Amino acid sequence: MSNSNFTRRGLLKTSAMAGGALAAPTLFDGSVWADGHSGYLNAPTGSTVTLGFNVPQSGPYADEGADELRAYELAVEHLNGGGDGGMMSTFSSKVLQGNGILGKKVEFVTGDTQTKSDAARASAKSMIEKDGAVMITGGSSSGVAVAVQGLCQEAGVIFMAGLTHSNDTTGKDKKANGFRHFFNGYMSAAALAPVLQARYGSDRTAYHLTADYTWGWTQQESIQAATEALGWKTANNVLTPLATTDFSSYVAPVLNSGADVLVLNHYGGNMVNSLTSAVQFGLREKQVNGKDFEIVVPLYSRLMAKGAGENVKGIFGSTNWHWSLTDEGSKAFVKSFGEKYGFPPSQAAHTCYVQTMLYADAAERAGTFNPCGIVEALEGFKFDGLGNGPTEYRAEDHQCFKDVLVVKGKDNPTSEFDLLEIVEITPRAQVEYAVDHPMFAGGELGKCNPGA
Amino acid sequence: MDVIILQLLNGLDKGSAYALIALGLTLIFGTLGVVNFAHGALFMLGAFCAVTLQRILSLSFETIDPTKTDFLGNPAKIKTPYVESWFGPELGSSIIDWSVPLAILFAIPIMIGIGYIMERGLIKHFYKRPHADQILVTFGLAIVIQEVIKQFYGANPIPTPAPDMFKGSFDFGTLLGFDPNAVIYPYWRLVYFFFAALIIAAVFGFLQFTTFGMVVRAGMADRETVGLLGINIDRRFTIMFGIAAAVAGLAGVMYAPINSPNYHMGMDFLVLSFVVVVVGGMGSLPGAVLAGFLLGILESFSSMNQIKQILPGIDQIIIYLVAIIILLVRPRGLMGRKGVMED
The missing domain is CATH 3.40.50.2300 (Response regulator)
Structure with missing residues (x-):
């Protein structure tokens, strides 16, 4: 007969307490895990990282979605070291080396938003839960962007918005896990x-x-x-x-x-x-x-x-952007895209490519895919060389501030792509507004959610 | 008063499209007893006949112009349409400019052929099946046609302009003694209205005054008896399916300059056209035309600001509201016959 006090019940109690203690930081504040490769949703464990491209592949904006997808594929190619590198060579931040993100090869899955909020949420959910996507990006409608941004906030992944122009996306519906590069109304x-x-x-x-x-x-x-x-x-x-x-x-x-x-x-x-x-x-x-x-x-x-x-x-x-811009970033992107696909990119393609690069860059700088680390790296981030001149991701609402193009339908187009001419590049200072501007009032950015 | 005239004109062209589609639907229902949910797709195919002819006529050869560059900085390729090279720039560009009216001739055989293939290849197998099966199979067919078109032409609308001479609008205001610009109406929409009236008259004339039409009408009234007289009524009904497809197709061809064609345009008209058929009375050709114009005009009036301020959103439901009222008062529709779809 043993005199030991180590009983089966005691072991279970001890295990439960130890487990609880380990889980506590995650439950109370996920941000303390920002410097690691675990403790957040869909932390990549192998040699690859999966991004989710949620674009309209059917429905009225399918052509725009197809162009977004082309841009994403190009961005993934460049991130993994393929092609001519596109805007990676003109980007002011130099941490991207063409070896994936944080040494992990970039893979992607796609979803079809159908430009319907419920379909877009369902496809984003599937990419997060089934495919393990660590970031969701894309879309061609503000209704969809607001819906998917809300889902990503709840789930605990980053949302890099595609083409969304409503003030609400970074106004009353802004979320800590969501970022918009595109301009607004x-x-x-x-x-x-x-x-x-x-x-x-x-x-x-x-x-x-x-x-x-x-x-x-x-x-x-x-x-x-x-x-x-x-x-x-x-x-x-x-x-x-x-x-x-x-x-x-x-x-x-x-x-x-x-x-x-x-x-x-x-x-x-x-x-x-x-x-x-x-x-x-x-x-x-x-x-x-x-x-x-x-x-x-x-x-x-x-x-x-x-x-x-x-x-x-x-x-x-x-x-937001036009292929005829002559800055080095735009020229590099138009060249990469044009040589691969045979026509110049749309503004939707541009914003999606840039968002992917910005996410990858933020992950590299943060040293993690943890959403809270990404948020920290993107908030207040100032950069250049991605086609819109000096740009800043404002920390308070996650809206990019940059110059805006005023354009006019061209009177004498020289080709089927040459439809708009740039009339004026309006400086950032003229389009900037206060965080508490009445048109953007209401809603809270909240705290980043790492999802685990 | 000027606002009322303006919305009346608006309603006429919308009503023209509804009437033409509903007329084809009723022809098919009256002859073959099939509820054809793919009819909107036939309208869309008609519009894409216009797009296709425009593209065929615009087929070009490329020459390198070393003095110009493309978006990548390479020497620019200049496209010259073959028709301009064959007939000279002036006549060639006129031919391209008139591609929509020319597409009428292009669309008739194509649409009759498509209608014939649809009927022989698929729909004839569903004659004896319940209406629910017919609706499912034709609706499925419509989705397939839509996706095929999207695959080839993309999802975005494709501009298909009317000839230059029909650009601009006619000022009814000056004609009727109102202020200039008070009642303006685009020329092409007037053309569309008269074209629709012509097609409707032609269909009625064909059914009323030709032997073929007489047999078809007799078959619509009593198919068995006509068959017993030794007339191959099935063959005639198949041809009527082709004609109905051509009517929907022509409505689509001429509609192309009004709204740039896209793969989804048929669905936009389909549901409303069914309401038109039901309101007009199942199987009644004059009823379909009358209800088409009536509902088109009502829809137009309901989108007036003055009315929307009193009843917001009324323009979205007016057609269904009127349909409910008419069906409550006249359950067979405006001109419905006893015994149709009542078994």
């Missing part, structure tokens, strides 16, 4: 309004047609405020359902409203159709209040311009 308005005033004068009355969802609302609010501050009046703002394809009944009353400018707060197929209707109604040939009638499209993309064809000629708008 406020910035478009702040850049565009002075150009519009210079071209069309201060005595103008605008009529807004606005897509009825988060991006449309914030874009309209921003451009109305910016133009009214310069003396313009607003005749009306009509919300159009996202599913609208024939805008004739919305365009028909515009001329008789006393307005002499039509602002189309539409994107993608909506913009193509509303602009086509406006041009068919001959608005651009009319005179109202003794002035030529004008049309403005606050957010432009080359793919949209292609869809609208000749109708975009002479119409002003803004864009």
